[in-house]
Amino acid sequence: MSSQTTTLQSSKNISMPRLLLHLEGLALLVSAVVIYSNQHFSWGAFALYLLAPDLAIIVYAINKRAGQIVYNIVHMTVFPLALAVYSILNTNSLGLQIALIWLAHIGMDRTVGYGFKYPGTFKETHFSRI
Numbered sequence: 767m768s769s770q771t772t773t774l775q776s777s778k779n780i781s782m783p784r785l786l787l788h789l790e791g792l793a794l795l796v797s798a799v800v801i802y803s804n805q806h807f808s809w810g811a812f813a814l815y816l817l818a819p820d821l822a823i824i825v826y827a828i829n830k831r832a833g834q835i836v837y838n839i840v841h842m843t844v845f846p847l848a849l850a851v852y853s854i855l856n857t858n859s860l861g862l863q864i865a866l867i868w869l870a871h872i873g874m875d876r877t878v879g880y881g882f883k884y885p886g887t888f889k890e891t892h893f894s895r896i
């Protein structure tokens with residue numbers, strides 16, 4: 767069996783870890799949207815800023831290594847979760863709104879299979895290695 771055939775077959779089959787990552791992304795997306803809706807935040811702002819974290823791609827176009835680092839940092843859940851906790855503790859509704867949109871973006875990316883970038887091509891992510 768050639769390596770090309772093996773690659774084609776493996777891309778059709780989703781491994782359990784990969785499936786779990788997709789489901790985890792979906793859970794994050796749904797949770798962020800439900801909480802966002804419960805807070806009665808603006809859906810116009812949600813639509814406008816949902817793709818804002820992907821502006822990190824601009825850095826990638828300038829320098830692949832720096833772009834990979836910036837993209838991965840912006841797509842970590844640690845920072846929007848920290849912002850959400852800080853905002854809740856300090857009754858900062860704008861901070862919570864930003865954190866929820868940010869988390870929804872990360873969840874959306876994970877749901878469709880976009881992940882942390884490895885050095886190399888932009889499409890080589892932790893999803894492609896699973």
